[in-house]
Amino acid sequence: TVKGINLENIFEMRKIDDALKLMDLVKRRKRAVVVGGGLVSVETAEAITKKGGKVTIIFEEDEILSLIFDDYIGRMIRNKLEENGIEVVSSSKIEQFYGINRVEAVKADGAIFPCDFVILATGVKPNTELAREARIRLGKHDGIIVNKRMKTEADNIYAAGDCVEINDFITNQSIPFQLATTAYREGEVAGENVSGGNRSIQDMVSNVCVKIFDIELASVGITCRDAVKNRIDVLQSNVETEDKIRYFPTKKKLWTSLLFNKKDNRLIGAQFAGEKAAVWGDFAALAVLKMMDIDELADFNTSYSPAVENFWTGITTAARRLRSSRENIS
């Protein structure tokens, strides 16, 4: 554990009381350090900035939100944060918190960051105390192991939510999803089975959206970093498109990054930034679940009307570009 972590004004962002405390603090004290490079960290940094605070985000990874975004969109997010006055300090490990009673500075990677308060947002661990006591088996990531019916390995005991690991459709690895959307669906399945039903959880593809300042973001499936870890060779296609045809004055931009498995050309990841990113994320999540490949996505018949949707969309454009480059090589 890091020295000084018990100083006053160092806290997590878990409950409503934490948010109320933050809102109160930021009225009087302005300099914040947010530790961690994930969604909670970024959303908290934005909230503090909007309340007039000055934020430094410090994290160990080499890019912000690197668990769900690769560099094409990751850089865009970093720029968006910096544009809004947030200092982004990557590849940096917290060494110590300084202060007498209250925190006064953070030391990270040899540098000192003076601050009035610190938010810790370094991720959550499955709460498995009860499961351990009951000697229920846990997985590689310390989440409770459950089957498709959300039953643990103990008779008549079911589990759902942030404490469990479920199977990731792409890697076929058991991982903690820890999202409200998956937790709800797991809870429904567990609840129905506990009360005598027989229902299974659907194959799960990671599907996350978030808004950072004015930019909508979505991430689906796995990233390039995940692919390397899982020894999957990939083809990537990054494109910038507009949501309406070029002569429409109200057109807006969308950045799309698609990731295909090089072995079978199937879609395994998709990242979006900009106009309607979240719904395109849902579309991509369905395409991943249905194991669509480059050709199928390139030829998919999206709708078109000048005032509504462009002739080619981010997904069809990205798939078509990859197909052309492949044809030019062969």
Next chain:
Amino acid sequence: TVKGINLENIFEMRKIDDALKLMDLVKRRKRAVVVGGGLVSVETAEAITKKGGKVTIIFEEDEILSLIFDDYIGRMIRNKLEENGIEVVSSSKIEQFYGINRVEAVKADGAIFPCDFVILATGVKPNTELAREARIRLGKHDGIIVNKRMKTEADNIYAAGDCVEINDFITNQSIPFQLATTAYREGEVAGENVSGGNRSIQDMVSNVCVKIFDIELASVGITCRDAVKNRIDVLQSNVETEDKIRYFPTKKKLWTSLLFNKKDNRLIGAQFAGEKAAVWGDFAALAVLKMMDIDELADFNTSYSPAVENFWTGITTAARRLRSSRENIS
């Protein structure tokens, strides 16, 4: 052919010159009758209205855009047109055009509509003159019959675009799609095969979007009317949802109508009006193509973030409502 149809100022909306003529006419003459209840009719009526004209739309069907929308959204479209001062006359057949040289009135179903000009927008027929001369076989709808490679039944002759019929994925009937999006994809396939390639057209699900005044619309697959014609028993679910969680002030409405085949619970049609209708249409088109059923859509893991996308979307809400009502019955 209708009497008086050759009078001046009665014309179609096919080419740029037609649009220029209309823009010029509407500066001086204000009262327009638009004949037909399809997309071209509605878009032309809106354009005339925005240029200061006063429009009456007259068509034979009992609701506007009834080829692609059922009543839930059809009524909404009619209201939108009427709100904007357009008179909508349904179930009415044109009997005669009156006038000396120029058109002065339209008689439809016994009623007289005085007007300064008339736009005919009653649909297009496949142009198959060349095919007939070459004795190439045509289909039930007078479109050229082609196989998956876009080859006609004559050796070395390919066809693509508004003149052909292709197979509809849901009904398995050969129909003329007559959309820019399908024409482009057909052209690519025909072109590649003509130049020695070997490519097939993807299974085609109808997927159309349009904006009428401030409301975005999308229609996918078949309608209830189509289902009746094809003797398919259906389950329908109509829901009104908001794109963001209830406490978000910028939330906007979406109306969703899903149509499932009663036999196997598979999605065969979807209609949307409102926020992000077109992209949800693309999502639904993919769901139809992948033969998703009520349960699979009810459990599908859409993404969620308060500032971006609601916990339940139009599609998941509609599918879940149908599932609950079914469970309550059984």
